[in-house]
Amino acid sequence: MMQQPPLQSHATRASGWTVPIAERTLLRELVQSLGGHAGELGQSDIATSITLRRIRPDAPLLLEGAPMQALYVLRSGVLKCVKALEDGYEQVLSFALPGELVGFEALHLGRQCASVVALQDSIVYVLPISEVRRLRRVFPALDEALQLALSRQLAHAASFAQMMAAVGADVRLARFLLWMSARMAKAGQSPRRLLLRMSRRDIASLLGVAHETVSRSFSQLADSGLLTVDNRDVEILHFDGLRRHALSTRRPVEDVHKSTACVG
Amino acid sequence: MMQQPPLQSHATRASGWTVPIAERTLLRELVQSLGGHAGELGQSDIATSITLRRIRPDAPLLLEGAPMQALYVLRSGVLKCVKALEDGYEQVLSFALPGELVGFEALHLGRQCASVVALQDSIVYVLPISEVRRLRRVFPALDEALQLALSRQLAHAASFAQMMAAVGADVRLARFLLWMSARMAKAGQSPRRLLLRMSRRDIASLLGVAHETVSRSFSQLADSGLLTVDNRDVEILHFDGLRRHALSTRRPVEDVHKSTACVG
DNA sequence: CGACTCATTGACGTTCCTCAACCTTAGTGG
DNA sequence: CCACTAAGGTTGAGGAACGTCAATGAGTCG
Numbered sequence: 001m002m003q004q005p006p007l008q009s010h011a012t013r014a015s016g017w018t019v020p021i022a023e024r025t026l027l028r029e030l031v032q033s034l035g036g037h038a039g040e041l042g043q044s045d046i047a048t049s050i051t052l053r054r055i056r057p058d059a060p061l062l063l064e065g066a067p068m069q070a071l072y073v074l075r076s077g078v079l080k081c082v083k084a085l086e087d088g089y090e091q092v093l094s095f096a097l098p099g100e101l102v103g104f105e106a107l108h109l110g111r112q113c114a115s116v117v118a119l120q121d122s123i124v125y126v127l128p129i130s131e132v133r134r135l136r137r138v139f140p141a142l143d144e145a146l147q148l149a150l151s152r153q154l155a156h157a158a159s160f161a162q163m164m165a166a167v168g169a170d171v172r173l174a175r176f177l178l179w180m181s182a183r184m185a186k187a188g189q190s191p192r193r194l195l196l197r198m199s200r201r202d203i204a205s206l207l208g209v210a211h212e213t214v215s216r217s218f219s220q221l222a223d224s225g226l227l228t229v230d231n232r233d234v235e236i237l238h239f240d241g242l243r244r245h246a247l248s249t250r251r252p253v254e255d256v257h258k259s260t261a262c263v264g
Numbered sequence: 265m266m267q268q269p270p271l272q273s274h275a276t277r278a279s280g281w282t283v284p285i286a287e288r289t290l291l292r293e294l295v296q297s298l299g300g301h302a303g304e305l306g307q308s309d310i311a312t313s314i315t316l317r318r319i320r321p322d323a324p325l326l327l328e329g330a331p332m333q334a335l336y337v338l339r340s341g342v343l344k345c346v347k348a349l350e351d352g353y354e355q356v357l358s359f360a361l362p363g364e365l366v367g368f369e370a371l372h373l374g375r376q377c378a379s380v381v382a383l384q385d386s387i388v389y390v391l392p393i394s395e396v397r398r399l400r401r402v403f404p405a406l407d408e409a410l411q412l413a414l415s416r417q418l419a420h421a422a423s424f425a426q427m428m429a430a431v432g433a434d435v436r437l438a439r440f441l442l443w444m445s446a447r448m449a450k451a452g453q454s455p456r457r458l459l460l461r462m463s464r465r466d467i468a469s470l471l472g473v474a475h476e477t478v479s480r481s482f483s484q485l486a487d488s489g490l491l492t493v494d495n496r497d498v499e500i501l502h503f504d505g506l507r508r509h510a511l512s513t514r515r516p517v518e519d520v521h522k523s524t525a526c527v528g
Numbered sequence: 529c530g531a532c533t534c535a536t537t538g539a540c541g542t543t544c545c546t547c548a549a550c551c552t553t554a555g556t557g558g
Numbered sequence: 559c560c561a562c563t564a565a566g567g568t569t570g571a572g573g574a575a576c577g578t579c580a581a582t583g584a585g586t587c588g
Contacts, residue, residue: 083426089513093425105422107415114422150414151371157421158369158378161357162347164428166472166545169576200535208430208472210577215536231535231584249353250545250575430577433544464567474545479568495552495567514577 026050027139030125033075033099035152035186036145049135051126055079055118061102062116068106070126073149074098077122078197082205083114092205094156095119095180095198098187101149119197167249169209170217174246176207177227181236196232221245290314291403294389297339297363299416300409313399315390319343319382325366326380332370334390337413338362341386342461346469347378356469358420359383359444359462362451365413383461431513433473434481438510440471441491445500456503460496485509
């Protein structure tokens with residue numbers, strides 16, 4: 001799955017190139033990439049104005065404060081969303097995997113409120129903001145897919161809150177790895193062997209701990225036999241064990257009267 | 265601002281009552297509550313099928329795992345979103361203030377992935393999910409407002425990540441208070457005097473620290489002269505000082521080459 | 529090869545979690 | 559009305575966890 005169709009045209013740009021394609025194919029791909037049903041796209045002959053854009057490793061897709069010009073959907077690769085805190089500290093907000101929406105937060109301000117950089121060679125679908133309304137009206141399937149993607153993004157925020165609960169750093173890391181694993185599986189990659197594209201420092205920033213602590217937690221999980229760790233190449237050996245580890249809270253247990261489960 | 269129009273009808277329900285109103289007024293209010301321009305709503309005579317629902321303190325609006333039936337927009341009051349972790353720990357995901365969207369995460373699964381309870385007497389607009397698509401098509405202004413609200417929700421997630429950065433507990437609390445202050449101002453209430461509706465334990469759960477630590481951090485900020493704290497009644501005395509406090513990271517400073525600011 | 533970044537590991541000091549006691553407030557029943 | 563209980567909040571003491579500083583090694587690039 002996720003095979004890459006040929007990229008036509010080569011209008012060069014600052015940090016990559018742009019591919020203007022007015023074809024139905026691209027729209028269909030985009031909807032599929034978002035996890036929607038691209039069965040019925042209607043037969044409108046309107047040019048879709050959707051393009052592709054490639055971002056090289058460490059190159060920015062978006063810069064904090066820039067005016068919002070487009071919506072993006074990651075087609076392949078990995079992105080990192082960061083915000084420069086006023087004192088110069090670089091806070092990682094999230095990592096984007098294929099099929100995920102990027103840059104939607106900017107809508108309500110009209111300006112990007114975070115920078116986005118590529119952690120590896122990446123390709124995004126570009127939907128010019130001026131066209132989004134029209135596209136959503138003309139292609140209900142796209143509209144549907146975008147709403148679902150937004151819903152997923154909000155659910156990600158919820159699972160992020162769970163990751164940041166009052167637990168030990170090793171538990172946070174375990175949750176992070178399971179979270180990455182699940183999302184990479186959804187993106188069509190192996191849930192078992194993770195090739196993390198981000199540095200320890202990036203993970204530490206996201207998890208709210210020191211990067212040395214992340215390193216130690218990796219070693220700890222590896223010593224427990226749950227993982228093998230070779231730099232950024234991580235293999236999950238025992239999913240159940242890792243899940244069990246991810247569940248352990250610091251406090252013994254509090255009495256709660258709910259039970260219905262619903263794992264993100 | 266935010267004056268409450270009369271509530272008609274009284275079809276009683278489990279934990280409050282439901283008010284079916286097929287009036288243009290309600291739709292206009294909803295759009296305004298979401299921060300949109302309700303100027304042009306068109307002249308469609310279709311009943312809007314939007315209703316109001318009241319939730320009493322500590323009563324649930326949504327239960328984790330329940331099938332998704334509607335979208336909700338908070339009209340007045342304060343809500344708490346919680347998720348019961350599999351080991352019985354109750355993780356707070358967020359607090360919803362007036363004008364905010366609730367329950368949209370459920371869309372992609374069709375089931376609620378968190379419970380929502382009221383922290384005080386609250387009223388929500390109810391948009392039956394079966395009607396949302398039609399309403400969005402018929403009332404572009406509503407569609408617009410919903411998209412903006414979604415964008416804001418995603419931005420909240422980003423500022424949450426900033427709150428959870430690797431900083432001291434007192435800094436996290438300062439950021440939380442400033443965050444609440446800004447949102448309450450947006451909801452038409454005083455940004456200076458905060459009447460927190462949630463317990464220390466709830467705040468602690470959201471911030472990922474022990475509740476005793478939250479209590480100590482409150483005392484610490486009060487001793488610094490930045491706040492007065494009387495149980496859940498908090499008054500911010502020096503905004504600048506609190507903001508400065510909220511900026512202090514643990515690590516001295518890292519060299520970063522960005523500067524463009526954009527506070528959520 | 530040297531300069532740089534990244535990752536790991538150790539030692540030490542601080543923060544924060546844990547357990548505990550205590551106080552206030554609210555609700556209940558004698 | 560008061561005793562009793564329960565829940566929320568504050569504060570203290572001790573210990574575990576984590577941040578900080580530092581040294582080392584591996585990998586990359588010019």
